[in-house]
Amino acid sequence: KQYYTVVFKAEDSNLETPLVDLRNMNVVVLGPSPDMPNLIPASNSITVTWPADTCLPVTGYQVYRKIGPAAYVPDSCTGGVPSETGYKLAGTTEDRLETIFVDDNKGSGLEQGNEYCYMIVSVYPDGALSFPSPENCTPLVEGTPSMLEVSVTDHSASGTIRLAWAKPEQLDTIPANGPYEYIIYRSDDLLGQSMAQVGSFTTADLNDTTWLDNTVDTQNFPWSYRVELYNNEAGNRFQIGSAESASSLYPKLTGQDNQMVIEMKKNVPWINYDYTIYRLNQGSGSFDSIGFTTDNIFVDEGLSNGVEYCYRVTSTGWRVLNDKLYENVNFSHTACGTPVDSIAPCPPSLNGHSLCDSSYNHLMWNYPDRSCAEDVVSYKLYFSPTFEDPPTVIAEFDDPYDSTYNHYPEIALSGCYFVTAIDSFDNESVPSVRLCLDECSNYALPNVFSPNGDGINDLYRPQRTSYVERVEMTIFNRWGLEVYYTEDPDVNWDGKMKGTDRLVASGVYYYICDVYEHRLTGLEVFALTGFIYVYSGDDNEVFIETK
Structure with missing residues (x-):
């Protein structure tokens, strides 16, 4: 973890005038990267294994996870996994020989429909980190039956959600001769943490692959579903495979200054590759398409603050099951929100100096560029007598053009100041760069x-x-x-x-x-x-x- 200083000395062979040059270089020693991890996916977790590091001082490992590959190439002097790669720490192990880690998102379960990538870093006694391992990626495994659709078809307090799944195949290898029973469970969250049975039906040939959940509130929150398949033969009843869960699509809205941020919240086993965004037209009463995105977030700009806007989203996705491509379309819940200015203005630039004979500090501030502070309406001026004292507000200014102040401190002219700007929605900026004054020698003796x-x-x-x-x-x-x-x-x-x-x-x-x-x-x-x-x-x- 520490740097070592190496001194290089170069001396020529001229006997009459030998010349010498010295150069210093800092050297850091990094441990080698662990081997690429092996990934064993389940329906909502992934078991990560890797060979033990051959460096005996290693005290454990850090396991990093990211959705989608980063193709990170480590710098020759950087250990660990930099945050700019998008990787986040999923967990740790505490021994060199502890090389198995089960990632279930700390008990919450991993979301279906994503490709999860992992890298491993060895940890040394002084806290130093090795080079990261090569990354390895995998999706979660599909369940039986494999879900294809959780779509809102009626938007009301007593609405309807349509479920659909792929017809199970190759059941003759179990054998499971039927008849069969589907049992449907529902939970009022994205991850299916409170599943309760809401329906069931029997089938002789498994061709029935849809079910309607009627009289369900489709306005306030998303729903998750799990469909279990049973061989319902007399004397030979058992569950076929392991069920997976899938949620409805829910647009989470965050109102900002003259815009709405729409986040597509879902937990599904298929891959959504694009989203079409619809906004309610108050004049016609219909939802009009306003754009589409391949990302999980869409920003609707140019809105009016304080006005309610309602949205729906349609997703298009796919998944491959038994070498067969399935495509799907799902309709979201309706969500409404109001844009508000929650973005603080940028801080002003503060300057000042002391007038020692007059016993006050003259302060002034301005904006070199007001584009980030167009709706500033007031300022707050903070002061602390010393470097260590907490700052307190000494003055507030309700006029955005009032940008000077003469401060007459009680104890000393020395002190530190910063100023903040407040906009029309009461968002306060971060502090300006702190200005510290200590210019006056306040004691002089006559001779x-x-x-x-x-x-x-x-x-x-x-x-x-x-x-x-x-x-x-x-x-x-x-x-x-x-x-x-x-x-x-x-x-x-x-x-x-x-x-x-x-x-x-x-x-x-x-x-x-x-x-x-x-x-x-x-x-x-x-x-x-x-x-x-x-x-x-x-x-x-x-x-x-x-x-």
């Missing part, structure tokens, strides 16, 4: 004062004390004797000798001052040193000689 009782400059005070919490200041005479000490940021030295009521003599004095000031990192201390020229009008020098 002269005259405590002579004339009422002018009789106290020694700093030129600025803003945002200083305290000081530790000691003043010495030229012999190193302490004449004054204070922790008051205003100092307020009246020129008198420490512990006495007598003025110090005129002359030069030296000071050391530790200033505790609020900055971006918090309360910081910095040292000031310098000289003070004192004109007291008193020539009495205080000097204590020690022997």
Whole structure:
């Protein structure tokens, strides 16, 4: 996982003027890729197996899954499976010899009608990942009977869904001589997790391959079905094969700004290769075709926010059973939704500077490109005194053209700001790039004062004390004797000798001052040193000689 630094030295063979060059290179060691996994599909799960990695330090494996192949070619310096491949982690094993993984989508089951691809990555003790294995792909296996249609034919609270399946073949090899019984189960979800029997019928020749589910609500949610086939011969009743489930097609709607996102939700064992989208015409009362797509998502643009739109979808699909091609058409439920602006505007660009003498920060923001912020109606300005403090709102602006602000902080001029934009649907943008200001040195000491009782400059005070919490200041005479000490940021030295009521003599004095000031990192201390020229009008020098 760590990089190793290798130094290359090149030296020529010229004895008179030998030249040398040094180059550094970082080297990362990656484990070899595991072998291609073997896939054993079932009707709603896939068992993934692979040979154990021959590298003994391996502590386990990561199993990645994707719908459809990625044709990923690993970079020579990249371990694991990058997210841009579309692969997602399906699970892990915790030992080098643990090389079997059953993928049932964490108990929810894999959806039929997809080709599932897998790659394996070895994991090392320090968390390093190997190159990924070659990918391998497989569909799920078909059930008996094999479903072909779950189609809504009547859209109402007491509507109808039509089921159809392929006629089972080659039952003489079991043998299953009949008569036969079909039992139909239904569940009010896509994955068939709460199946309950809703019908059955018997047949002598298996030519009956359709069934109508009447008086079912086809308005509010999708339905899943499972059809089980039994040999119903007296004294020899048994289920033939393993049943599979299939759901009705349900258009899931997500309203966005002046558009509707239509996602085709289904769990079916066939492959849908295109979808035709219909939208209700409020004038005629009929559903008009507005487009088609080969993807699972279609976006209907140019709509009006706040207006309800209703949709239906027709899918066209296929599957191959016993080397025979079956094609099908299925009609979806009706779904209605309303476009709303749920997309936040882009953040403004924030600038600013400090005006130290005036004790405020001047802030301004704008949009270099307003195409992503056309309906901005207000702004919020956030402030945090230090890098670590959480930001709080210090001002809100209801005018989108009000884009300047003067901030007078209470503690210090240092601090960090960001601004957000809010649109007409109350969507708030992500924060702008944070602007941190720490430009002002807020404490300056004069180098002269005259405590002579004339009422002018009789106290020694700093030129600025803003945002200083305290000081530790000691003043010495030229012999190193302490004449004054204070922790008051205003100092307020009246020129008198420490512990006495007598003025110090005129002359030069030296000071050391530790200033505790609020900055971006918090309360910081910095040292000031310098000289003070004192004109007291008193020539009495205080000097204590020690022997």
